Amino acid sequence: MRAEREAARRAAYEEGFAAGLAAGRQEESAKLADAIGALEAAADAIATRQAIPDEMLHEHVLAVSLAVARHIIAREIRGDQQAIADLVRRALTHFPLDEAVRIRVNPRDLSTISTVSSDSGASVRIAPGRNVQWIPDPQMQYGECIVEGRNRIVDGRIDRALERIYHQLSHA
Numbered sequence: 001m002r003a004e005r006e007a008a009r010r011a012a013y014e015e016g017f018a019a020g021l022a023a024g025r026q027e028e029s030a031k032l033a034d035a036i037g038a039l040e041a042a043a044d045a046i047a048t049r050q051a052i053p054d055e056m057l058h059e060h061v062l063a064v065s066l067a068v069a070r071h072i073i074a075r076e077i078r079g080d081q082q083a084i085a086d087l088v089r090r091a092l093t094h095f096p097l098d099e100a101v102r103i104r105v106n107p108r109d110l111s112t113i114s115t116v117s118s119d120s121g122a123s124v125r126i127a128p129g130r131n132v133q134w135i136p137d138p139q140m141q142y143g144e145c146i147v148e149g150r151n152r153i154v155d156g157r158i159d160r161a162l163e164r165i166y167h168q169l170s171h172a
Helices: 002-047 054-077 081-092 107-113 158-170
Strands: 101-105 132-136 145-148 153-155
Touching: 002 054, 054 081, 054 158, 081 101, 081 107, 081 145, 101 107, 107 132
Parallel strands: 101 132
Antiparallel strands: 101 145, 145 153
């Protein structure tokens, strides 16, 4: 009976692992398909360059570059508890130590950073001595945060940062 339970547990684990792996691959495949679509559109634009003014070509190349950057950043940050914790710490440097703040992060990231540990294996607190309200926000993507204080908001969303880069480069 014990062997049957162990076999059932092992089978359930393997089934769950396979389902999670398949879901992750499907999600990454969809993101990659978007990036490939953008690259194909840019390639088509380059092929018909005579009909496209230089300004538009510049915008297309810039948009594709940022789409690829978004994909790479998302892949690198996903599940990297140290990177997510560092992002929150950097955002917190913009607030006085005695100011109460609200930190919005993806629920999975909140779970991940709650287990951040140092190289020695000791648990590390993200915001020691601060008045912090952690908010799991499913609208947030992996690796992003928004820190809100009394007088300012630090927006650590990747799409917003890439949007700011796009506007700066497109007007340069």
